[in-house]
Every structure is written in C-alpha cells, then in structure tokens.
Amino acid sequence: MLEEKSKPKVNVKFIFSMCNDVVAMRHFYTELLGMQEQAFFNQKDFSYISYICRDGLYLMFFYSGKETPKHTEWAWQPGYDGGSLHIMSLAIEIPEGDFANTVERLKKENVKIFSDTPDWRQNSYWGFTIMDPQGNTLELFTMPKEKPSSTTWPGK
Numbered sequence: 001m002l003e004e005k006s007k008p009k010v011n012v013k014f015i016f017s018m019c020n021d022v023v024a025m026r027h028f029y030t031e032l033l034g035m036q037e038q039a040f041f042n043q044k045d046f047s048y049i050s051y052i053c054r055d056g057l058y059l060m061f062f063y064s065g066k067e068t069p070k071h072t073e074w075a076w077q078p079g080y081d082g083g084s085l086h087i088m089s090l091a092i093e094i095p096e097g098d099f100a101n102t103v104e105r106l107k108k109e110n111v112k113i114f115s116d117t118p119d120w121r122q123n124s125y126w127g128f129t130i131m132d133p134q135g136n137t138l139e140l141f142t143m144p145k146e147k148p149s150s151t152t153w154p155g156k
Contacts, residue, residue, distance in 0.1 A: 012057060017136070018068040019061045022047035024133040032105055033092065033140075035059075059090075061134075071135030074114060079121045079139050080129050082114055089137040099142040100154075103128050120151035 019025050022042055026049050029035045038050040038058065045065035050058050074083035079091070094102050103118060106128075114129035118140075121127040125143045132138055 014058045014060055017059070017061050017134070019063055019134045020067055020070065021133060022049050022061060022063045025049055025061045028111075028132050029059075029061075032109060032111070033094075033102065034098065035092075068134065071131070071137070074129070074131075075137035077129070077137065077139055079125075079127050079141070080114065080119065082129070083137060085137075087137075089139070091139040091141060094140050094142050096142045096144055099126060099128075099140070102140065106130060117153040119153070120148070123147075126153070 022040075026037070026040060029049070029051060030037050035051045035053075038052045040049045041047055047063040048060055050060045053059055071085065071087065073085045075085045075087050075089035076083040077089055077091070083089075099118070107113065107116075112131040118126040118128040121141070124147075125141045128140045130138050130140060
C-alpha cells in the first residue's frame with residue numbers, strides 16, 4: 001500500500017492503439033481535435049502517428065498491415081447516460097475557448113456523435129461524446145471557470 005505522501009515511481013509514458021487507417025486518424029486527431037502531432041510515418045504495411053499529451057504522455061495509433069476490429073457500440077463511461085461496451089475509452093480535455101468551435105467542426109464533418117449537443121455533466125463540466133474513425137468512444141470535455149447560469153447548451 002502506498003503511503004499518502006509518497007509519489008508513484010512508475011509512470012504511463014505511451015498509450016498504443018491499433019487502427020485501420022492512420023491517415024483518417026491523423027485528420028481526426030490533428031485537424032478536427034487540434035492535438036499536437038509529434039510524429040507521423042505512413043507506409044503500406046506499417047504506419048503510425050504520435051501525439052504529445054501532458055506530462056510526457058504520448059498517444060500513438062498504429063497500423064501493422066492487419067485489420068483491427070472497428071467498434072460500432074458506445075463504450076461505458078461514468079460521465080454520460082449511455083454506452084454499454086466495457087472497453088477502454090478516452091476523455092480529452094478541450095480548452096474552454098475552443099470547445100464550441102470543436103463541437104461544430106466535428107458535427108460538420110459528420111463524426112458519429114452520441115447526442116446533438118454537449119451536456120452539463122456531473123454538475124461540473126460540459127461533455128460531448130463522439131467516436132473516432134476506429135470506433136473508439138471519446139468524451140470531449142471542458143471545465144468552465146464558473147458554473148454557467150443555464151445548464152442547457154446554448155443554441156439547443
């Protein structure tokens with residue numbers, strides 16, 4: 001058991017995920033979400049894209065020349081009422097000033113969305129659940145500096 005004041009000695013450095021189309025994942029994560037691309041390599045039988053996250057964490061998508069099953073159902077996550085697939089999913093923080101534009105950009109690109117508008121979740125943040133091109137469930141979220149006067153998304 002860890003002592004309360006002790007710091008972990010291990011750290012997650014890379015999250016590896018397989019995909020069927022690195023170019024589609026690049027468009028989604030780089031262009032639509034605005035993540036910081038660290039590396040991109042695209043060959044017929046081996047491709048990858050790497051993103052720099054906070055605190056030295058890297059999110060990487062690989063294509064190894066073999067097809068990976070694409071999810072069609074929503075993953076369970078604690079932030080929204082939906083999803084029953086018990087698989088790994090991601091929560092991605094979007095800066096408050098970029099959140100509304102990111103939501104609109106995704107909707108214009110016909111990204112699979114769980115609901116038409118973001119929801120006020122757990123009385124603390126706006127959440128918008130989507131799927132990436134591989135069918136991974138993502139909760140996009142932003143935590144406003146102040147609780148909004150209305151918890152209905154503007155324009156709903």
